[in-house]
Amino acid sequence: MRSKIKFPLKLKSVLIIIVLSAVLCTVSIFMSALRFSRMNEENFKNQASDLALTASFTVDGDAMKAVRDKIFEVFAAIPEDEIVLSDDWGSDAFNAQLDRFASIMDMPEFKEVHEQLSKTQTAGISTLSSIYSVDYYFGASKPYAMYLVDAAEEDACPPGVIDSAEEADWEHAEKHESMEPYITNYETYGWLVTATAPVYNSSGEYVGVVGVDLDMTEIKANETAFIFELAIMLFAVTAVICIITLVIIDFTVIRPINKLSDVASDYIGDNEDKKKFADVDIKRADEIGNLSGAMVKMEHDIEKYIEDITSMVSEKERLSAELGVATRIQADMLPKDFPIRDDVELYAAMTPAKEVGGDFYDFFFVDDDHLALVMADVAGKGIPAALFCVVAKAIIRDKVMLGGDPASILYDVNNLLCRDNGAGLFITVWLGILDLKTGIVDYVNAGHEYPVISVHDKSVDVVERENCPPLAAVEDTEFTNERIQLEKDDNLFLYTDGVPEAKAADGSRFGIERLKKLLEKDKDRSPEKVITDLAGEVKAFQPEGDPFDDVTLMSVVWKGARK
Amino acid sequence: MKIEKANDGTVMTVELIGEVDASNASKIEADLLNEIVGVKDLTFDLAELEYISSTGLRILLLMQKMMKAQGSMTIKNVRKDVMDIFRVAGFVRLLNIV
Numbered sequence: 001m002r003s004k005i006k007f008p009l010k011l012k013s014v015l016i017i018i019v020l021s022a023v024l025c026t027v028s029i030f031m032s033a034l035r036f037s038r039m040n041e042e043n044f045k046n047q048a049s050d051l052a053l054t055a056s057f058t059v060d061g062d063a064m065k066a067v068r069d070k071i072f073e074v075f076a077a078i079p080e081d082e083i084v085l086s087d088d089w090g091s092d093a094f095n096a097q098l099d100r101f102a103s104i105m106d107m108p109e110f111k112e113v114h115e116q117l118s119k120t121q122t123a124g125i126s127t128l129s130s131i132y133s134v135d136y137y138f139g140a141s142k143p144y145a146m147y148l149v150d151a152a153e154e155d156a157c158p159p160g161v162i163d164s165a166e167e168a169d170w171e172h173a174e175k176h177e178s179m180e181p182y183i184t185n186y187e188t189y190g191w192l193v194t195a196t197a198p199v200y201n202s203s204g205e206y207v208g209v210v211g212v213d214l215d216m217t218e219i220k221a222n223e224t225a226f227i228f229e230l231a232i233m234l235f236a237v238t239a240v241i242c243i244i245t246l247v248i249i250d251f252t253v254i255r256p257i258n259k260l261s262d263v264a265s266d267y268i269g270d271n272e273d274k275k276k277f278a279d280v281d282i283k284r285a286d287e288i289g290n291l292s293g294a295m296v297k298m299e300h301d302i303e304k305y306i307e308d309i310t311s312m313v314s315e316k317e318r319l320s321a322e323l324g325v326a327t328r329i330q331a332d333m334l335p336k337d338f339p340i341r342d343d344v345e346l347y348a349a350m351t352p353a354k355e356v357g358g359d360f361y362d363f364f365f366v367d368d369d370h371l372a373l374v375m376a377d378v379a380g381k382g383i384p385a386a387l388f389c390v391v392a393k394a395i396i397r398d399k400v401m402l403g404g405d406p407a408s409i410l411y412d413v414n415n416l417l418c419r420d421n422g423a424g425l426f427i428t429v430w431l432g433i434l435d436l437k438t439g440i441v442d443y444v445n446a447g448h449e450y451p452v453i454s455v456h457d458k459s460v461d462v463v464e465r466e467n468c469p470p471l472a473a474v475e476d477t478e479f480t481n482e483r484i485q486l487e488k489d490d491n492l493f494l495y496t497d498g499v500p501e502a503k504a505a506d507g508s509r510f511g512i513e514r515l516k517k518l519l520e521k522d523k524d525r526s527p528e529k530v531i532t533d534l535a536g537e538v539k540a541f542q543p544e545g546d547p548f549d550d551v552t553l554m555s556v557v558w559k560g561a562r563k
Numbered sequence: 564m565k566i567e568k569a570n571d572g573t574v575m576t577v578e579l580i581g582e583v584d585a586s587n588a589s590k591i592e593a594d595l596l597n598e599i600v601g602v603k604d605l606t607f608d609l610a611e612l613e614y615i616s617s618t619g620l621r622i623l624l625l626m627q628k629m630m631k632a633q634g635s636m637t638i639k640n641v642r643k644d645v646m647d648i649f650r651v652a653g654f655v656r657l658l659n660i661v
Binding site: 377379424425426428445446447448449450466467468469470473474497501509548549 | 584585614616617618620621624625628650651652653654655656657
């Protein structure tokens with residue numbers, strides 16, 4: 001089951017790198033442009049200031065004063081409301097105004113100053129646009145800027161060109177100091193830097209300023225070209241770096257991770273033919289190498305676990321199969337050829353709580369007239385109890401066949417069992433020998449449940465005598481023989497504690513009284529019917545699932561001596 | 564099933580409360596085997612014991628065997644029901660019941 005990858009690592013890294021590079025490029029271009037432009041402007045301003053200062057010293061102050069005074073004189077004669085400013089250049093009123101000043105251009109002083117300024121103008125400074133002298137007239141309601149001499153080669157401003165003075169300009173002029181150079185960009189003139197320097201006459205009197213305009217149009221165009229080239233170069237270099245970075249990331253990070261991711265997806269998928277981490281083992285001394293190594297190890301471990309679990313499961317299956325065989329062997333060891341004779345009829349059943357049980361029953365003819373009956377219960381369940389059963393059953397049978405009364409037989413059996421009983425198990429045994437001619441049962445009850453006799457046509461009695469200790473508990477235990485006289489058709493019923501102690505879901509126990517009642521119900525039943533009915537009742541009494549204890553039942557009916 | 568123990572090193576009293584059967588016998592056995600090392604006088608107080616199965620009897624027998632080697636074991640306050648079980652199991656002759 002592979003989850004869909006919406007944004008692969010490759011796409012993410014490409015996007016991140018492109019965005020970051022674009023931002024970086026834009027910022028650096030912007031910063032360079034700003035810095036470069038400021039530097040150029042600073043240079044131009046300094047150049048303009050220097051040039052204005054130099055020009056101011058080449059101008060004859062006395063001549064300029066004469067020109068200025070003459071212009072002011074003409075200007076003062078014009079009523080203020082008739083003044084035409086340079087904004088109306090070319091208009092009739094403007095031209096008429098110029099005519100008033102025309103004579104000034106013939107003044108030798110005007111010519112002298114013009115010549116001096118022209119020297120600078122024609123000196124070969126390529127960026128010099130115009131050089132001129134100006135003064136401010138403060139005699140009217142507001143200051144006016146008056147062009148005195150203009151040495152520009154084209155469109156020179158003759159005397160009579162008047163501008164309303166900006167405050168920033170005339171404030172400097174009033175204090176007789178240089179103005180801070182400034183940059184303008186008018187459509188008609190383009191980029192210009194303007195700087196001024198004051199001019200003094202021979203007696204140290206301030207007579208106006210020399211102004212210089214430097215043309216920045218070319219340098220601005222250069223600036224744009226430079227930024228353009230820079231941008232192209234930067235983008236190109238960045239693109240190359242991006243591609244190199246992406247290729248490196250692709251090979252060192254993305255591809256190995258994709259490989260691992262593919263194998264991991266494959267690993268959890270349902271594919272039969274899985275890719276393996278071991279095949280893409282990335283041997284590198286970095287985190288990806290580590291990751292790959294860890295995945296290879298994990299894969300190896302999981303495979304090993306699966307192998308272990310498989311072998312454990314098969315081992316468990318083997319054990320359970322063997323237990324099944326053991327169950328069969330145990331069942332087969334219990335005699336099944338139940339006698340149905342004129343003098344005796346017998347039936348028995350054993351239901352283990354686990355695969356193998358700790359109960360057993362046994363019966364066999366010692367001779368023609370004597371039937372040995374054994375009912376036994378090892379304290380415990382499962383395999384240890386079952387193994388103990390096998391030993392006990394064999395020994396008891398052996399000893400009974402050798403002859404003797406039950407007490408002496410069990411004395412020997414007990415000592416044999418005590419000898420090799422490290423596990424501390426003990427076994428309760430009811431051993432009886434039924435004389436088929438007389439109906440007398442000689443028996444020993446070694447810690448076992450009391451037998452019940454269902455007397456035909458009469459009561460059901462529990463035969464309570466003092467019980468002897470169980471076998472395998474204490475060495476050299478003396479056992480006591482007991483005797484019961486069976487009447488014709490009496491049913492001797494033997495069982496293990498799994499019957500009275502069977503526990504219902506509510507905690508109540510099956511008990512002896514219930515057992516007696518069930519035995520009383522129908523006295524004409526055959527031993528087989530009695531046992532199967534009772535086994536069914538006990539099974540039904542307990543909750544489903546794991547039965548509490550082994551349940552073993554035996555029913556013997558003595559039908560009187562043989563004829 | 565509950566088990567209460569008082570052990571001062573040499574004298575130990577064990578109270579078994581409720582029912583002892585195959586479902587809890589192995590736990591009780593492990594519990595007691597750990598504790599009785601060095602005990603000289605072991606007493607089982609069965610005043611609150613309602614039922615004991617053959618697997619439970621096996622524990623008493625095992626304790627009896629071990630105590631025989633290192634001291635003595637006494638069983639007291641046995642209820643009638645449990646005494647009947649002891650009687651059927653032939654334990655009356657094996658155990659020191661007071």
